[in-house]
Amino acid sequence: AEPTESPLLAGLNPQQREAVEYRGQALLIVAGAGSGKTSVLTRRVASLIETRDAWPSQILAITFTNKAAAEMRERVEALLGQAAQGMWISTFHSACVRILRREAEHFGFGKNFTIYDSADSRALIKRIIKDLDADTFGFTVSGVAGKISKLKNELSDVESYARGANFNDPQERVFLDIFREYTRSLSSANAFDFDDLIGQTVYLFRAFPQVAALYQRRFRHILVDEYQDTNHAQYSLIRELTQPPRTDLLGGATGFDGSLLSNPTKHLEPASLTVVGDSDQSIYAFRGADIRNIVEFERDFPNSKVVLLEQNYRSTQNILSAANAVISNNFDRKDKKLFTTIGEGDKIVGFTGYSQHDEAQFIADEITELHAQGLEYRDMAVFYRTNAQTRALEEIFIRSALPYRVLGGTKFYERAEIKDAFGYLIAVANPADPMALRRILNTPKRGIGGVTEAALQSYADHHGVTLREALRHADEMGFGPKITGAILRLGATLDEVALTADTAPVADILTALLTKTGFVEALRASRDPQDEARAENVEELVAVTKEFNKNNPEGTLLDFLTETSLVAAADDLDDSSGTVSLMTLHTAKGLEYEAVFLTGIEEDLLPHRMSANEPGGPAEERRLFYVGITRARRKLYLSLAMTRAQFGDVSVAMPSRYLQEIPPELIEWRQSPGMANSRGGTQARALNARRGGFGVESSGPSLGAGYAGSVGPGATALARAARAAQPKTEWANKVTNTVRDNGDLSLAAGDRIRHVDFGDGRVTAVTGVGPKSVAEVQFESAGRKRLLIKISPIEKL
Numbered sequence: 001a002e003p004t005e006s007p008l009l010a011g012l013n014p015q016q017r018e019a020v021e022y023r024g025q026a027l028l029i030v031a032g033a034g035s036g037k038t039s040v041l042t043r044r045v046a047s048l049i050e051t052r053d054a055w056p057s058q059i060l061a062i063t064f065t066n067k068a069a070a071e072m073r074e075r076v077e078a079l080l081g082q083a084a085q086g087m088w089i090s091t092f093h094s095a096c097v098r099i100l101r102r103e104a105e106h107f108g109f110g111k112n113f114t115i116y117d118s119a120d121s122r123a124l125i126k127r128i129i130k131d132l133d134a135d136t137f138g139f140t141v142s143g144v145a146g147k148i149s150k151l152k153n154e155l156s157d158v159e160s161y162a163r164g165a166n167f168n169d170p171q172e173r174v175f176l177d178i179f180r181e182y183t184r185s186l187s188s189a190n191a192f193d194f195d196d197l198i199g200q201t202v203y204l205f206r207a208f209p210q211v212a213a214l215y216q217r218r219f220r221h222i223l224v225d226e227y228q229d230t231n232h233a234q235y236s237l238i239r240e241l242t243q244p245p246r247t248d249l250l251g252g253a254t255g256f257d258g259s260l261l262s263n264p265t266k267h268l269e270p271a272s273l274t275v276v277g278d279s280d281q282s283i284y285a286f287r288g289a290d291i292r293n294i295v296e297f298e299r300d301f302p303n304s305k306v307v308l309l310e311q312n313y314r315s316t317q318n319i320l321s322a323a324n325a326v327i328s329n330n331f332d333r334k335d336k337k338l339f340t341t342i343g344e345g346d347k348i349v350g351f352t353g354y355s356q357h358d359e360a361q362f363i364a365d366e367i368t369e370l371h372a373q374g375l376e377y378r379d380m381a382v383f384y385r386t387n388a389q390t391r392a393l394e395e396i397f398i399r400s401a402l403p404y405r406v407l408g409g410t411k412f413y414e415r416a417e418i419k420d421a422f423g424y425l426i427a428v429a430n431p432a433d434p435m436a437l438r439r440i441l442n443t444p445k446r447g448i449g450g451v452t453e454a455a456l457q458s459y460a461d462h463h464g465v466t467l468r469e470a471l472r473h474a475d476e477m478g479f480g481p482k483i484t485g486a487i488l489r490l491g492a493t494l495d496e497v498a499l500t501a502d503t504a505p506v507a508d509i510l511t512a513l514l515t516k517t518g519f520v521e522a523l524r525a526s527r528d529p530q531d532e533a534r535a536e537n538v539e540e541l542v543a544v545t546k547e548f549n550k551n552n553p554e555g556t557l558l559d560f561l562t563e564t565s566l567v568a569a570a571d572d573l574d575d576s577s578g579t580v581s582l583m584t585l586h587t588a589k590g591l592e593y594e595a596v597f598l599t600g601i602e603e604d605l606l607p608h609r610m611s612a613n614e615p616g617g618p619a620e621e622r623r624l625f626y627v628g629i630t631r632a633r634r635k636l637y638l639s640l641a642m643t644r645a646q647f648g649d650v651s652v653a654m655p656s657r658y659l660q661e662i663p664p665e666l667i668e669w670r671q672s673p674g675m676a677n678s679r680g681g682t683q684a685r686a687l688n689a690r691r692g693g694f695g696v697e698s699s700g701p702s703l704g705a706g707y708a709g710s711v712g713p714g715a716t717a718l719a720r721a722a723r724a725a726q727p728k729t730e731w732a733n734k735v736t737n738t739v740r741d742n743g744d745l746s747l748a749a750g751d752r753i754r755h756v757d758f759g760d761g762r763v764t765a766v767t768g769v770g771p772k773s774v775a776e777v778q779f780e781s782a783g784r785k786r787l788l789i790k791i792s793p794i795e796k797l
């Protein structure tokens with residue numbers, strides 16, 4: 001080996017090293033979780049610069065979250081120092097915003113465009129559905145939003161949709177009207193929705209080859225992480241950027257980098273493309289992600305090189321074996337064998353709680369124990385399938401005084417008062433946007449109600465001006481003097497502050513708006529105690545703008561709006577904080593923790609009941625489970641509850657079908673203390689044998705049929721075969737041991753019962769029928785409880 005080898009290659013295995021050093025046109029790195037894909041991408045970026053194969057400005061690296069981008073930038077800086085400046089390391093969305101801010105004027109948008117987040121899009125759709133009376137055709141906001149988003153991800157627009165539409169179908173005609181109106185509203189508001197950011201950039205490149213040429217020529221090296229989750233629009237963007245640059249179109253154009261354009265014939269070959277991904281971790285099909293993008297990479301990019309990474313550096317052998325076993329149940333995949341040298345490690349811990357509170361209590365106790373053993377809170381994470389699961393966890397965490405934070409819950413930027421404050425900023429930045437203006441018309445209260453707003457809008461429509469312009473004509477609309485005065489004052493304030501929008505620091509702009517309009521003052525003066533907290537949040541936002549000004553002395557209002565509009569769930573992570581992280585499985589992608597708790601491993605949650613009956617649904621949910629398992633470095637916990645209250649209803653939960661796929665010897669099952677000695681164990685075992693060995697009694701036909709029936713014919717047969725082959729797996733025993741079945745125990749108001757934990761009590765009411773019957777019991781010392789009769793540890797006295 002060379003004595004003076006680059007430190008960039010230190011510690012890499014031969015395949016990783018090959019991927020870092022390869023210099024051909026197209027490189028595909030496929031590998032399972034934790035094999036160093038993201039690390040290799042980072043080193044490759046650094047290597048390209050170190051070997052002088054690229055200038056920083058010629059690199060475009062796409063990551064999945066802004067946080068991942070910031071991390072990659074930090075690591076490249078650590079490896080290279082200042083040289084990392086000028087690189088584009090960002091998400092698809094922020095890269096496209098940067099391009100659009102520069103180029104949107106080519107196709108009729110202003111560079112001060114607003115970005116509508118999904119709440120904004122929904123508000124607009126709601127309005128349109130109402131205006132068009134489309135709800136009478138059965139259209140709902142989420143139905144329409146989902147369909148439009150799907151179309152945009154496929155790069156379909158109103159015209160192309162209309163070409164394929166069936167005009168005899170009134171539903172389709174109405175949808176087309178909605179879609180058209182939505183598109184028109186966005187463009188007249190000078191706004192893009194999230195999906196547009198990518199779709200419109202592709203459109204820009206296709207419609208204006210000279211613009212495309214600039215970027216094709218600028219970016220010589222494009223690198224994409226998590227390629228398995230790209231959708232068609234993102235894929236098309238990559239295709240556009242990797243076309244041979246049309247240097248003939250550039251002529252004497254001034255580019256981004258004078259030194260490059262001084263020799264226009266120098267770089268004619270297309271940009272090099274590196275993508276890394278793992279088709280087993282594709283979890284965004286519902287958002288249009290297309291696994292074929294990675295599967296067909298070799299066909300799309302002939303002469304591409306493929307590197308496989310097989311060593312996992314993250315997890316213990318037990319965790320890895322569980323992950324491998326689960327994912328091998330998916331068909332249509334290339335089998336990858338990951339190995340690790342970390343060692344077997346601890347067994348995976350399984351826990352079945354009596355209720356979701358019991359489950360949460362177990363997790364809180366374990367976290368406390370791990371912390372006492374020296375593990376930092378920030379090295380632990382709890383994952384769940386649905387946001388609704390956080391409530392029970394949070395309750396117990398608060399009671400146990402555990403520091404935690406929920407990622408992607410109601411985010412700071414989604415709070416109403418913060419959106420109001422942003423409404424002011426956007427109204428100043430983009431006067432064409434009526435959405436922002438509507439939000440603040442009557443915030444703080446100025447007596448501008450729905451009727452006044454409608455009159456302003458109709459004036460705007462009638463005179464062909466923006467809503468903002470209409471404010472200036474309030475005195476022509478016959479309003480009373482008080483309202484007229486309020487509207488004129490608001491318009492004047494916005495106009496006045498707008499004069500400084502391009503130059504003043506954002507903090508000054510925000511402060512001016514908040515004081516001139518009395519926004520914070522109104523919150524402070526309110527008698528609603530919530531308003532105090534709201535005022536503090538708004539002040540926190542002022543602090544955020546000051547911070548922004550400090551870090552970006554040149555940063556404008558538009559820069560600030562861009563940065564804050566693209567914050568994604570995983571971006572609120574702050575590793576330095578000593579808190580346990582709670583997040584959905586989707587948000588967990590790409591992250592790693594010493595200890596991971598996977599909760600609610602039950603049918604209807606994982607797989608989620610919405611996806612269980614969809615083609616490909618159970619396979620995608622299995623990948624989600626695989627993603628969850630592979631986040632863990634040393635400790636993995638799988639927990640479930642026997643009953644779960646959801647949508648105000650208590651139902652019996654069944655263990656997830658995926659649990660059965662983990663070899664039983666890898667899991668050590670623990671039980672809820674209250675159940676360990678319950679006599680239900682034997683009964684459940686007997687019941688279990690009767691039913692062919694698997695699972696817990698279900699709460700009704702939907703669940704009972706669900707297990708075998710929802711998987712599709714092939715899988716049903718398989719499930720049956722699996723059950724026949726293993727009439728009593730160790731696993732099934734362990735789980736069902738903890739489950740009790742009271743058979744047909746019938747209770748009526750007035751009966752006296754005894755409960756293992758709560759003691760004696762009297763039944764006050766019984767609701768529901770059959771296995772779903774719930775007894776309301778007044779206990780002598782434990783107070784009032786609602787119990788699912790079938791499985792509660794109770795006996796009739």
Ligand code: ATP
Binds near residue numbers: 038312313591
């Ligand atoms: P995922 O599929 O979950 O996104 P990944 O393939 O991107 O995973 P990384 O996150 O890059 O994997 O790496 C996983 C862990 O392994 C990280 O902690 C990383 O620092 C470590 N790692 C990667 N390569 C090596 C190596 N050659 N030597 C030691 N540690 C490594």
Ligand code: MG
Binds near residue numbers: 038039590
């Ligand atoms: Mg990764």
